[in-house]
Amino acid sequence: MKTEPTESEADDSNMIEVVFFKSDSCAFCPRAEEVIRETINDFGLDTFKLVIINVSENPEAAEEYGIFALPTVMIGGVSITGIPEPEMLMKMVLGAKVMTKKKGES
Amino acid sequence: MSDYTIERVKTGIPGLDELIEGGFPKGDTILIAGKAGTGKSILATQFIYKGVTEYNEPGVFVTLEESPILIKRNMLRFGMDLEKLEKEGKISIVDLSPSKEATPATIGEYPSFDLSGLQAIIMNHIKKINATRVVLDTLSIMAYKFRSRDILREEFFRLAANITRTGCTLLITSEIPAQETGLGVFDIEAFLASGVIVLYNEKISDTSRSRSIEVLKLRGSKHSSRIHSMRITDEGIRVWPGEISPGS
Numbered sequence: 244m245k246t247e248p249t250e251s252e253a254d255d256s257n258m259i260e261v262v263f264f265k266s267d268s269c270a271f272c273p274r275a276e277e278v279i280r281e282t283i284n285d286f287g288l289d290t291f292k293l294v295i296i297n298v299s300e301n302p303e304a305a306e307e308y309g310i311f312a313l314p315t316v317m318i319g320g321v322s323i324t325g326i327p328e329p330e331m332l333m334k335m336v337l338g339a340k341v342m343t344k345k346k347g348e349s
Numbered sequence: 350m351s352d353y354t355i356e357r358v359k360t361g362i363p364g365l366d367e368l369i370e371g372g373f374p375k376g377d378t379i380l381i382a383g384k385a386g387t388g389k390s391i392l393a394t395q396f397i398y399k400g401v402t403e404y405n406e407p408g409v410f411v412t413l414e415e416s417p418i419l420i421k422r423n424m425l426r427f428g429m430d431l432e433k434l435e436k437e438g439k440i441s442i443v444d445l446s447p448s449k450e451a452t453p454a455t456i457g458e459y460p461s462f463d464l465s466g467l468q469a470i471i472m473n474h475i476k477k478i479n480a481t482r483v484v485l486d487t488l489s490i491m492a493y494k495f496r497s498r499d500i501l502r503e504e505f506f507r508l509a510a511n512i513t514r515t516g517c518t519l520l521i522t523s524e525i526p527a528q529e530t531g532l533g534v535f536d537i538e539a540f541l542a543s544g545v546i547v548l549y550n551e552k553i554s555d556t557s558r559s560r561s562i563e564v565l566k567l568r569g570s571k572h573s574s575r576i577h578s579m580r581i582t583d584e585g586i587r588v589w590p591g592e593i594s595p596g597s
Contacts, residue, residue, distance in 0.1 A: 266465040298466050302473035309445050309452035311467035312495065317453045325459025335456070
C-alpha cells in the first residue's frame, strides 16, 4: 500500500496504527486531520503510527478498504466518517489498545 | 425543429433502442428503477457487456451490493463471460460490495463528509480502460451505509456530474421498496437522472407474473409512452417494442 511518510519510522510493532483517508477535493479533511493529530498528541506520539492515505493519489487503497466517504479514520478494524469528535477517537484508540494487549497475551 | 441530433449510446438490450430513438443520449445519467427481482442488475450488466462485445466501448461496473463472483456466475447463464472481458482489460468490475473483508466496520458518522473516495475509485477505473460506459449498482445500498441523507443527495449529483463530464454514459440502478410508489429510497432519483427506465414484474393472475419495461422520461428524446413487454431470455433481457404489456 502506497502511503505518505508516517509519524514514526522506528520499530512500530506495538504501536497502534491510525489510518486517515483524505482527498485533495475534500473540504472537511484538513479539520479532521487536525483533530486526529491533536488527539494523538494527547495520548503520546510513541503510541501511534499515523498513516495518511490521499485517495486522490492512491485510489487503489480506498478501493481495497471500500472507503467511499471522506474524511474517514480507521483504527483497529473499525472506522468513523466525517470530522471526528476527540471522545470518539479516544474510544477507538482504547478499543484498539485492548485488542493489541489481548493479541500480545495469546 | 433544428436538424441537430444527439449522439446516442446503443443499449445492447434487443428492442430497447427502438423505444428511445436509437439509444441513451451520450453522457447522460440514466436511472434504472424497479422492485426486487425485476431485472435491474441484469439490464445494467448487459449494457456493460454488450457495450464491449457489440460496440467496442469499454465499461466500468461498480457493484455496491452483489459480489463480483456472483455477478460473473449469474451472467454466465446468459452466455456473458465477464471474466474474459475483465482479463482483456475491456471492462472493470469494481468490488465495493459488503462482502469485502478489508472494509472496516463503521461505528460512527458525522454529517461532515463527501463521496470523493467513491469518485476517485471510479475515475481511476474510467481512466485505466478508457471507459465510456459506467454502471453504479445499486444506489439504494447507500441509504443503509450512511445516515446523512441530505449529504448523500447532494453528493450523488456531484458524483453523477463528474462521471458524465468525462463523456461517460452513467447507468444507476435503484431499488423501489416493496410497498412504495416512488423511484427509490432517496426521493431524488428522478431529478438525479435525465432518463428514467422502470422495470416491472407484476402479478397478473394467481399463478403468473408478467415482466414489462417503461421509459418514464428521457430528456432530448421522443420515447414510447407505453409499457412494453420484456422477458429475461437465455441471452439476457429482450424487449418487445410492438408488444404492450398485458398488465398495463
